[in-house]
Amino acid sequence: MPKSMTGFAKVEMEYADGKVYGEARALNNRYLEINIKLPRIDYTGEQKAREIVRRYVKRGKADITIKWDRTSTAYGTARINEDVVRQYIGLVETLKQDYGLTGGLTVENILGFKDVIAYEESNGFAEDVLLAAVESLLARLDEDRTREGELIRADLSKRLEEIARSLGEIEERQPLTAKIHEERLREKMVEVTKSSSIDEVRVLQELALYVERLDITEEIVRLKGHLDNFRSTLDTTGPMGRKLDFIIQEMVRETNTIGSKSNDLPINERVIKIKVEIEKIREQVQNVE
Structure with a gap:
């Protein structure tokens, strides 16, 4: 918690x-x-x-x-600071000897000097x-702090669900993007060759390159793993703020990779949603011990 x-x-x-x-x-x-x-x-x-x-x-x-x-x-007691009194008396004697002054100190004079009376405070x-x-x-x-932590946990859980929902939509959309790319590739090859017949081998080769270069399956799997790690960490006891912060860094890395690999507008829209939620999570985690 x-x-x-x-x-x-x-x-x-x-x-x-x-x-x-x-x-x-x-x-x-x-x-x-x-x-x-x-x-x-x-x-x-x-x-x-x-x-x-x-x-x-x-x-x-x-x-x-x-x-x-x-x-x-429970108050303290007052006492005479004898060391200070001796210093004042010594100063008076020095004045008499060095400058030929006369006179002497009285009790009233001494009590008026600074720090003569010391006050000893009693702890009580x-x-x-x-x-x-x-x-x-x-x-x-x-x-x-625990009550506040429960509110933070509820907010974080809600945002994790939002990320999981968007990630699920990305995963569902991914096969369709490959199909869309294949159709566009066929249309371009038809246009270039000015013929309805195209080289199927070439199409498959181009499609394989696309899948290899832009496949986001691994990133989706890793991001899901980070979400699970984040949730399980919230269920532990003791300080967890720094660990959550490290998990967030990994979530950001995988999300950025998905966005950079994808050239599909609906997927990129969901990547933006995920980034917004991660940033809100990061702000909340700054409050976690």
């Missing part, structure tokens, strides 16, 4: 220390790119969160944001709470 690379999800989880809010956006991307914003947490916790994302997202760009609204007891939530929020968020994102 194909899964879309695009999706959106939100979660809200309530705990004794406050509420956790999560938001996830998934976008198309050739490779896997993860941008994750968490409340202040150590490196190990962030890596664990990334591993959760990788379990759900195999390809595309994933933007994950986790925030919280904390209760009053344990690591397992944050990771649980990430897990819940990615599960919902996965559901959204």
Whole structure:
């Protein structure tokens, strides 16, 4: 089952220390790119969160944001940055010694200086709470991408049927084109020789050359095989976007060969229809993980 690379999800989880809010956006991307914003947490916790994302997202760009609204007891504490205070005191002593200045610092002066008061933020939530929020968020994102993938699958299946229908009409038309060519060949030979009797051997030779040069049986068979491969791939699980893209390239190659070999207008009209459907399929596959 194909899964879309695009999706959106939100979660809200309530705990004794406050509420956790999560938001996830998934976008198309050739490779896997993860941008994750968490409340202040150590490196190990962030890596664990990334591993959760990788379990759900195999390809595309994933933007994950986790925030919280904390209760009053969950806020951090203020403290004096002693290193900064020492630096300011040292600067004052230097001014006195180098320039003969007098005076001294007061508590009010020191508290007014930049970075004297440091604010230590408290996480308020344990690591397992944050990771649980990430897990819940990615599960919902996965559901959204799966729903979108079902719509993509339905559209792709419909277009594959359109291609198969046009290809069947080409296959049905092919023997008639040989007969038409034979009749035209006979008419031209009659016109050239000005006689109702023509060389049957020559006609058969020319017809054999035509069939050999313009026969599209192999291309039809291979294109049918690519359609079957495409359908069976849609029934598998896991990432399939790149494989589908490769199959499309082969479908384009066979279709172009059929068009270049055929000099029959009805066949060429159906080749154009097939190309249009393949292009629409290519656009959809760009959304598939």
